[in-house]
Amino acid sequence: MLALRRACNPLKFRGFSGGTSRACCAKSEIVFSYVEGKATVVESPQPVSERPRFYHSTNIGSKFYLEKRGFASQAGAEGSESDDDLEDEFSELETPPSANESVVNVDQLISDDDINDIGEPSQNALELSDNETDPAEKKLPRKKAPSELFKAIISAPGVSVHSVLDKWVAEGKDLDQFEISNAMFHLRKRRLFGRALQLSEWVEANKRKDFDERDYASRLDLIAKVRGLHKAEVYIEKIPKSFKGEVIYRTLLANCVAVNNVKKGVEVFNKMKDLELPITIFSYNQLLLLYKRHDKKKIADVLLLMEKENVKPSLFTYILLIDTKGQSNDIAGMDQIAETMKAEGIEPDIKIQAIMARHYVSGGLKEKAEIVLKEMEGGNLDEHRWACQFMLPLYGSLGKADEVSRLWNFCKKSPRLDECVAAIEAWGQLKNIPEAEAVFELMSKTWKKLSSKHYSTLLKVYANHKMLSKGKDLIKQMGDSGCRIGPLTWDALIKLYVEAGEVEKADSILNKAAQQNQMKPMFSSYMIVMEKYAKKGDIHNAEKMFHRMRQAGYQARSKQFQTLIQAYVNAKAPCYGMRERLKADGLFANKAVAAQLAQVDAFKRTVVSDLLD
Known part of the structure; x- marks a missing residue:
């Protein structure tokens, strides 16, 4: 653990703090031991009067993330060991995404067909998936195929579920626990x-x-997703005290992380410590995930607290730390964490290898990326076929057409949807549009009905290459097929028009999409339009997009302010009150923002202005 903490906190590493003792100066009353992968609580030999606490800081980074939010403990979700059955717990969206960032999760794209329920604030999972399986997750037996009750519920969208269930019981149909x-x-x-x-x-x-703790946690999770964190907190007060344990609060914590609420997330974590609940690695990982997005300086603090509490890092912990280092372009630090992981007896899986390869590509270390790709393949594609969906886009980003062709020729003998999506992306990166279209055509013939995620993949290829006419034709084909058009499609369509130079049309599509009550546009949809306006120095429209993002429910982040201020910079116009606006949103001017503000400060003094005074 000490080696891991040192790897995450080198003195010269940008983004991390060297002082880690401020949050962890006392030893906790509770420590953890792990027996066969399970967390158990034991008494500390050295109890102290005050437990370590974290304090919220407004040092928020410039990244913004959307979540594909799963339930922290999967209570009521009846988990499965199958990758086809379980959705990822959390997913984050980098802004803006680069072409090769989706290599880690092309198999976890969600389609607009899957997003049709009121109250879900987030519809996208295009980028890196931060997955975590709760060690305390309950596995209940169930059929893989949807039950008749489920079919009855979704077949009556205009009728309340209560009415469907009342009718179900009135007709004398079985309604057991399994159903x-x-x-x-x-x-x-x-x-x-x-x-x-x-x-x-x-x-x-x-x-x-009869509800138990996990049933209450399941309800809490759904309330947080549909009605928000405040209603979820109100519901906690109604839960019987005997069931108000760690599962309840970690579920609330996971939802705080899902909506990027740093202050509330820290409050919930400290509440768990105040209640002396056993805090598992799942909760620590949620805190790490929150700070990875908003305040990387505190990651070392969390690791130090884990060390003091004797909580061992999980595979997901290493995924978070490796990706954080890679995002900061600290490749040496990333490699060091990977070596620490191996030293602890945890071998990197294919997803970790894909993450590292992606960062090697981004850092210009193509040879290292190719070495990792060969390791992923393992010399036998038949035994490591699952790796193909990650390898295809990576080879595409490396410009290796021969490798993409080799892998795709292997896969297309008995293609899988995830591999087809990856192949379309790879051929798009290689600017081989006919091959990308051929893969899409194969998909269309092999599967009866494609979802929006499959159409959106090819649509993004067209957008990246400014092929507006072909993009329009694909949208028409999508509509004719009866495929649901939602946030994923809107995002690809908006990008298509922006890249074609028709920003006003993209703005119009975004505005119409935002007026649909059931689903809201993705964060990236707003940002790509806003960035275009900023580049043109169009202050009015940049401010308009900034305001519309607030209306859509997206909290202000440094990235938005940077883009907005850039509009003023490009317009060579003074920017009044921006520091106050930042402060009102709990943000501070980092180095990049401060440099921008200096360029648009209407009251800055120069040598010439001093002479004239």
């Missing part, structure tokens, strides 16, 4: 959180099940 669990799982999997919440409420109201 309820199956319906709940599939509603969650399709992100129909509003309907899942109604199902949970009906089950409790009609006393179809």
Whole structure:
């Protein structure tokens, strides 16, 4: 653990703090030991009067993330060991994404067909997936296929779930625990959180099940997703004290992280410590994930606290740390963390290898990237076929057409959807549009109905190459097929028009999309339009986009302010009150923002102005 903390906190590494003792000066009353992968609580030999606490800081980074939010403990979701069954717990969206960043999660793209429930504030999972399996996750047996109850619920979208269930019971149909669990799982999997919440409420109201801690946690998670954190906190007060344990609070913590609420997330973590609840690695990872996005200086503090509490890092912990180093272009630090992980007996899986290869490519270390890719392949594609979906885009970003062709020729004998998506992306990076179109055509013939994620992949290829006419034709084909058009499609379409130079048209599409009540546009959709306006020095429209992002529910981040201030810089116009606006949003002017503000400060003094005074 000490080696890991040192690897994460070198003196010369940008973005991390050298002083790690401020948050962890006392030894906790509770320490952890791990037995066969399970966290157990034991008494500390040296109890102290005050437990270590974290304090919220307004030092928020310039990255913004959207979540594909899963339930922290999967209560009520009836987990499965199958990758086809479980959605990732969390996903983050870098802004703006680079062409090769999706190599880690092309198999976890969600489609607009899966997003059709009111109340879900986030619709995208295009970029790096930060996945974590809760060590305390309960595995309940269930059928893989959706149950009849689930089909009845989704087949009546205009009717409340309560009415569907009342009718179901009135007709004398079975409504056992298995049927309820199956319906709940599939509603969650399709992100129909509003309907899942109604199902949970009906089950409790009609006393179809005696709720335990995980059932309450499941309800809490759904309330947070559909109605927000405040309503979730109110609900916690109604939970019987005997069930108000660690699972409840870590579920709330996970939802704080999902909406990037740093202050509330830290409050919940400290609440868990105040209540002397056993804090598992899952909760520490959530705190790391929050600071990875907003305040990297505090990552070392969390690691030090984990060391003092004797909480061992998990595979997900290493994923977070490796990706953080890679994002900061600290390749040496990233390699050091990987070596520390191996020394602890944890071998990097394919996803970690893909993350590292991506950062090697971004850092210009193509030879190292190719070495990792060969390791991922393992000399036998038949045994390591799962790696193909990650390797294809990586080879595309490296410009290796021969390797992309070799892998795709292997896959297309019996293609899988994820591999097709990866191949389209790879051929797009190689500017081989006919090959990308050929893969899409193969998909269309092989599967009866494609989802929006499959159309959006080719649409983004067209957008990247300014092929507006072909993009329009694909959208028409998508509409004719009956495919749902939602945030993913809007994002690709908006990018298509922006890249074609038709910013006003992209703005119009974005505005119409935002007026649809059930779904809101992605963060990146707003940013790409705003950045274009800023580049043109169009202050009015840049401010308009800034305001519309607030209306859509996106909290202000440094990235938005940087883009907005750049509009003033390019317009060579003074910018009044921007520091106050930053402060009002709990942000501070970092080095980049401060440099921008200096350029648009209407009251700055120069040698000439001093002479004239």
